Amino acid sequence: MGLKSILVRAIAPLLASNVYRAHRHAGDRQRKLLKSLVRQSYHVHYLNDLKISRDDDAQTISQKLPIVDYEDIRHYIDRVREGEKDVLWRGLPKYWAKTSGTTSGAKYIPLTKESMPDHIRAARNALFCLIADGLSADFFDGDMIFLQGSPELVYENDIAVGRLSGIVYHHVPSWLQRNRQPSYEVNCIEDWEAKVEQIASDTSQRDMRLISGIPPWCVNYFERLLSLTKRNNLLELFPNLSVFAYGGVQYAPYKASIDSLIGTEIQGMETYPASEGFIAFQDKTEHAGMLLNLEASIVFQFVPLEDWGKPSAKKLFIDEVELGVNYAVVLTSNAGLWSYSLGDTVRFVSKAPYRLEVTGRVKHYISAFGEHVIGEEVEKAMQAAKEDLFLSVREFTVAPEVNPIEGKPYHEWFIEFENDISSNELDKLSEFLDNHLRKQNTYYDDLRVGDMLSRAKITSVPSQGFEKAMRASGQWGGQSKVKRLANDRDWVNFLLKTMK
Structure with missing residues (x-):
């Protein structure tokens, strides 16, 4: 066991306790957070247009905030992209996470200097919670790979624009940089086929211990590796491989293929990241749903799916949800998103702490x-x-x-x-x-x-x-x-x- 893994194992229980603390009296915490977010930005144009006051209580704020999607706030986003300040959040965002929406074309999701750390902290907390639950920390002593978008950023009116995964690349802690794959140069390859080919070549001789990415594209990477090295499975190539982190799609359809390519079932870590915020992550080695990321500065609200789209639909705070019910997710955050529909549907499997499963998309x-x-x-x-x-x-x-x-x-x-x-x-x-x-x-x-x-x-x-x-x-x-x-x-x- 190396020094890095020894230190991580010592710190993990302390960080995990902080994560779970946010689930105590979660309803009160979330209502206070909603009031705090308004007080931090009560002067912005969006809140003024809705006549939301810094003195409003949480219930009043919730009622005044309409549920919106990207198209509803596109004209506000456009104003910010043109350089106007104090539109959705104080000042200007630090980044635009550019996504390819299926109905709205390209979307520009704001990431502020206040919201960006929550993305990094959640990824760290996911790993540390699993280690606190008994997962070996030895993977920190070997190589890790994160299949992600290009970290190259372009600038639009002095705001950096890129894919979320590429933006996150610039915020990975320095203590993880040395054993992180692929290199910056390889990550910048835009052609996906050429990129995977180079990643497979570069990592085939490494001591890979953690692999992370969207399942179908990890399958693509695994198949290239095995074709290149003529091995039967990944464990023949990477005997110390112990963690597979994934998200973005339902895992079940890919599990059998991935287990076969790896050579056996290894520890999984399901995550629920989105450009709008890091929503949840697996916190137990025995998968029991994903822990809602209540430590972040995100107010989560939920609308019963059967009421979605109805004028009478009510947004529920976290302490009002029930187990086994499908909900549409609505969030408010310090990124300048206010009662924003994430487009996903979830179902809670636990309320102490709050754990959920993703069940689909509102429009799918x-x-x-x-x-x-x-x-x-x-x-x-x-x-x-x-x-x-x-x-x-x-x-x-x-x-x-x-x-x-x-x-x-x-x-x-x-x-x-x-x-x-x-x-x-x-x-x-x-x-x-x-x-x-x-x-x-x-x-x-x-x-x-x-x-x-x-x-x-x-x-x-x-x-x-x-x-x-x-x-x-x-x-x-x-x-x-x-x-x-x-x-x-x-x-x-x-x-x-x-x-x-």
Whole structure:
């Protein structure tokens, strides 16, 4: 055990206790934080437009703040981008985290000097909580890799612009720099294929102990490594590999492939980062949901999914949530985001402390016929099919077919298999997925019983078909991911077009 890991193990319990302290009397803390954020920035134009006063109590502030998405505040963002100060938060932001929104085009999410440290602190806390729970700290004595976007930044009216992961690169503590991969120069390679090829080459001779990234792109990296080194699995190459940190997508569809590529199941660490704030992270070695990041200067509020979009929808503070209910996430922070819809849906699995699971996206659902199927349901159906029918699936997405050439409407599953599959196996899979979805979703079952929908249909996607479509749409790279489902056929029609 090296000096670094010895020091980390000594410090970890102290930092972990601070993390959990924020979960005591969390409702009161969150209400006080909301008042504090207003008092720090009561003079900004956005709050003045809403007639929010520094003397308002938390409930009044919450009621005055409308739930907004990016389009609702785009004109305020544009004013800040033009150099106007005190619009959403005092002064100007330190960075713009540029994201590729599916409905709003490019989005510019503000990161301020006050909000940026919370992103770094949360990543550190995730590791230290796991170590306090018994995880070996030996990985600090070897190499770590973070598959991320380019750290190169451009400047717009003196504000640095880049991808969140690239911005974070500049804030990694100096004590982690020496054993961190890849190098700055390699990280700056924009072409994803060339970048992964170089990363695989550079890291193949290193003592990799922790690997972090979005699961589908880690699969890409792992496959390149094994192809390059002619090894059977990663543990033959990296015998000290002990932690796999991931986030950005549901992990279950990728777990079997990743375990196979690694050679066995190793300690996972699920994280829930977003440009708008670091939301939650796994804090226990035995996964029990992700711990809500209440230590950050973020006010988390939750709207029951069944009320989402209704004028009467009420935002709940953390002490008002219930277990097992799907909520849309709304946050207010010192980045200058006020009652901002994150677009995700979550469900709490614990309230002491507050732990949650991500269940999908507010806009990623199928309800063409009133069934309101969500991402979690299709993920669970596919995972069960893979386990029960012994299937190997690389990617999939689901969309409704409202006007088929013949017969009743249906849900169409577009699936890329890793092996050849017979028509008989496709038929069994169709029946399995349909039945599993019926068991999970009573509305879908009612439509099937009432003969309003036909059984789910399977369309097999050729090998690398999703990759080809993602490339063609300009979304191929380390931070992009396949949308699991949609209420229209725009994405699958594009997929079909690239398959021809």
